[in-house]
Amino acid sequence: MIAADTDGAGAPLFRKQLDLAQGHGNVVGATLTVSALGIIEPWINGQRVSDDLLTPGWSSYEWRLRYATYDVLHLIQPTTVIGLALGNGWYRGRLGWTGQSGLYGSELAAFAQLDITFADGATQTVGTDGTWTAGPSATTANDLYDGQTIDARRERAGWAQADFPEDGWGSVHCVEYDLSRLAPYESPQVRPWTVLDPQRIFTTPAGKTIVDFGQNLVGWIRLQVKGPEGTTITVRHAEVLEHGELGVRPLRSARATDTYVLSGGQDTFEPRFTFHGFRYAEITGWPGTLFQEDLQAVAISSDLQATGSFHTSNALLNRFHENVRWGMRGNFVDVPTDCPQRDERLGWTGDIAAFAPTAAFLYDVEAFLAEWLRNLALEQAHQGGVISYVIPDALKYLGNPVNRQPVESTAVWSDAGVWVPWAVYQAYGDPGILDAQFDSMAAHVRRVRSLLSPTGLWDTGFQFGDWLDPDASPHDPAAAKADPGVVATACAYRSASLVSQSAAVLHREAEAAEFSTLAEQLRLAFNTHYVEQGRIHSDCPTVYALAIVFGLLDQNDENAAGARLAQLSEQAGYRISTGFAGTPFVTDALTLTGHLDTAYRLLLEEACPSWLYPVTMGATTVWERWDSMLPDGTINPGEMTSFNHYALGAVADWLHRVVGGISPLTPGYGEVLIAPQPGGGLTHARASIQTRHGRVAVEWTLDERGLTMQTDIPDHVRAVMRLPGQGDQPLRSGRTITRVTGLVPA
Incomplete structure (x- = not known):
């Protein structure tokens, strides 16, 4: 590792010039491996090596720092x-909402x-050492939360080319x-995945210029501009408008x-050392008239394949x-985060615990989630078996700002250590994920066992x-x-059951028995203390939903619980x-x-x-709160209000299956x-998924016939085909048309 003697405002450039070794014939291979304490963008002979972004990403830096390797044969010159x-x-940037930066290092x-490999088999290796040089870039400030400042007057063309002064x-x-x-x-790197043009440019009641891209996204704005040298343009981002102005x-x-200072010539700005969650941007300082063709929004995400x-x-x-899909892409930027816009953007475990099955249907997330689970x-191993609220765990450096108490295992959030690998296994069928994570899964449930009260x-x-x-x-x-x-x-029961099942898959008989016994003890305690004639303590939809789906109840109580859940749903309109x-x-x-x-x-x-209320309000991603925006168009007064959270989109898993x-x-x-189980007045639906065995697709239509x-x-x-009113029937491979009479639209 090398560092610049002069930091360069947090964005230094490094360079090394070399001549190819002689007498070994042509160059037949060349690879460049890079990593950083920070984020790194490699260049060779004046060209970016890759369109990868934010390399080496965010891992638990204390124990694991990733590197990227690129084939650069086509870029090598004498x-x-x-x-x-x-x-x-x-x-080194800001993390969390306490204002602190440099949590991992200064x-x-x-x-x-x-x-470099030559035709005769000889190799030449050049690495970072004390012979490199460092200089300032055009970037004078950069932070993932706060944005990037680029002064085009400082740009030195040719800094990554030969004979640069x-x-x-x-x-x-x-x-x-x-x-x-x-x-x-192991997981895909972050890259641009789509580009959006502005849908409209307008002036607010306060006289501000706003650009609307028509879609809440995660990334930045690429702009091309020409104006007087020293002109400063400011681009401020937000997800929504409030009272006609940017809702910040x-x-x-x-x-x-993001702030840009013009060179006086034709400038193109693209702030690749930050990202924002936004639909709208307020532009100030633009020289002359701003046209839609001057701007594009670049959406970034881990490079996941849609399935x-x-x-x-x-x-x-x-x-x-579609909102679920967009929200997932924006929050799968190297780690599965809660939100992409405010001073947080952390890998909250509760969100992905809820959403993993949906994620694994929409995209191939096997490698992405497996690496996050590492x-x-x-x-967890360095915290006594406790799975923290966020991974990587930045909160340990911030004194746990959630409640200022030592972090301890907590339901749903810590259960991600069990629920996520199980969801990955169900989606992709490779027990390797269970094997890799089993010690972590077991440690979590054992930790929970140590926290149970005398009642169990x-x-x-x-x-x-x-x-x-x-x-x-x-x-609150x-x-x-x-x-x-x-x-x-209820969550402890589910996790113990899943660890027992995982142990059985891995032929770990002792652990299968251990966790099966614990699960049964939890089920008994739950029913003894919380269930009475089908009524569950605190008598609200969530407790019935968990008890039913997790299989905690006997048949009579489950029937009664279902009826009560339906009654509560009706009473809530x-x-x-x-x-x-x-x-x-x-x-x-x-x-x-x-x-x-x-x-x-x-x-x-x-x-x-409701799930559809945000859609009626113009949402293009899933909101953190059911009412992140109130019906009158004002933003929820809660201190914690995001318009791009995927957790409540977890119902998409039910959409895909039911x-x-x-x-x-x-x-x-x-x-x-x-x-498929038609209902709700739907007359048509189609779904498909590209599995490890090929594409599975279903399309149904319901009419008077x-x-x-x-x-x-x-x-x-x-x-196996299971249709309403029909028994299970085998379904042959290839394309099949099935018709059932007697079913009509509701």
């Missing part, structure tokens, strides 16, 4: 220059190694670093502002599903509970109707009454207990709070269940 541009990134450092450049020093911490990328209060302390699709006859439901296990319940310690219950005060998001002990004990814990499971609970119509009414309700009708009968879809369903099943996949 005299070759390696250039490295550094930024603060997660390593000095940026770069690592690079160029390996290094006046103003200085020396570097070596930084002691344990290179055994370096590990290759939800950003809290994040400035989300799943879903569409119905209901336009609002389709837009909601970080989870590392953090998990009713002690801090809990997020049914976070963001819509009936809670906007200023933990004040849910659901008793936190009921939520926690079919408006949502669950928070983070209950929402992923409430429609399944109704479906499992024979209340499909109620599930559909809950799904398709448009009044606030409306679309596709679910795995065995992990990885080697055997598949085709079982009945149900017509077309299925596409890959060869060698066993499929």
Whole structure:
């Protein structure tokens, strides 16, 4: 590792010029490996090596720092220059909402190694050492939360090319670093994935110029401009408007502002050392008239391959599903975050615990989540088996600003250590994820076992509970109707059951028995203390949803619980009454207990709070709160209000399985269940997923003649068809048309 003797305002440039070794024939191979304490952008001979962004990403830096390796044969010349541009990134930039930065270290450092192979088999290796030089870049400030400042007058063309005059450049020093911490990328890197043009440019009542890109996204604005030298342009980002002006209060302390100083010539600005969550941008200082062709929004995300699709006859439901997809892409920027815009953007475990099954349908997230789980296990191993609220765990450096208490295991959030690997296994069928994570999974449940009270319940310690219950005060998001002990004990039961099942998959008989016994003890304690004749303590939708879906109840109590859940839903006017814990499971609970119509009414309700209310308000991503924007168009007064959170979009998993009708009968879809359950007035739906065995697709239409369903099943996949009013039937591979009379639209 090397660092610049002069920091360069947090964005130094490094360069090394080399001549190819002689007498070995042509160059037949060349690879460049890079990493950094900070974020790094490699160049060779004046060209960016890759369109990757924010390398090496965010990992648990204390124990694991990733490196990226590139094939650069096409860039090698007889005299070759390696250039490295550094930024603060997660390593030294701000993290969390307390205003602190530099949590991992105070000095940026770069690592690079160029390996050149010649025709005769000889190799030439050049790496970072004390012979490199460093100089200033045009970037004078950069932070993921606050934005980037670029002064085009400082741009030195040719800095990564041969024979660059290094006046103003200085020396570097070596930084002691344990290179055994370096590990290759396993997940896809962050890249641009789409570009959006402005939909409109308008002037606000206060005289501000606003650009609307028509879609809440994560990335930045690329702009091209020509104006007088020294002209300063400011671009401030936000997700929504309020009273016709940019709605910046939800950003809290994040400035989300990029600043550009013009060179006097034709300038192109693209701030690759930051990113923002935004739909709108306020532009000040633009010379002359701003035209739509001057700007583009560049959306970034980890480079995930789309696998799943879903569409119905209901336009609002389709837009909601697109919102789920957009929200996921914006929050899967190297780690699965809660939100991409305010002074937080952390890998909250509760969000992905809820959303993992949906994520694994929409995109191939096997490697992405597996690598995040590596970080989870590392953090957990250094915290006595406790899975923190966020991974990587920045909160440990901030004194746990959640409640200023030592972090302890908490339901749903810490359960991500079990629920996420199980969801990955179910989606892709590789038990390797269970094997890799089993010690972490078991350690979590054993930790929870140590926290149980003498009654056998998990009713002690801090809990997020049914976070963001819509009936809670906007200023007290933990004040849910659901008793936190009921939520926690139910989650403990589920985790113990899943670890037992995982142990069985891995042929670990002793652990399978250990956790099966614990699960049964938790089930008994839950029923003894919380259940009476089908009524569950605190008598609200979340406790019934969890108990039903997790399988905690005997048949009589489950039937009664389902009826009570349906009754509560009706009493609420079919408006949502669950928070983070209950929402992923409430429609399944109704479906499992024979209340499909109620599930559909809950799904398709448009009044606030509901899944479709934000869509009626123009949302293009899923909101953090059911009412992040109030019906009068003002922003929720809660201090914590995001317009891009994927957690409440976890109902899309139910859409895929129950409306679309596709679910795995065995992990990885080697055997598949085709079982659409039409309802809610829908007359058409289609869903598909690209599995490890091929593409599975279902399309159904419901009219006065009945149900017509077309299925596409890959060869060698066993499929079972289960339609309303019909027994299970085998379904052959290839394309099949099935018709059922007697079913008509509701």
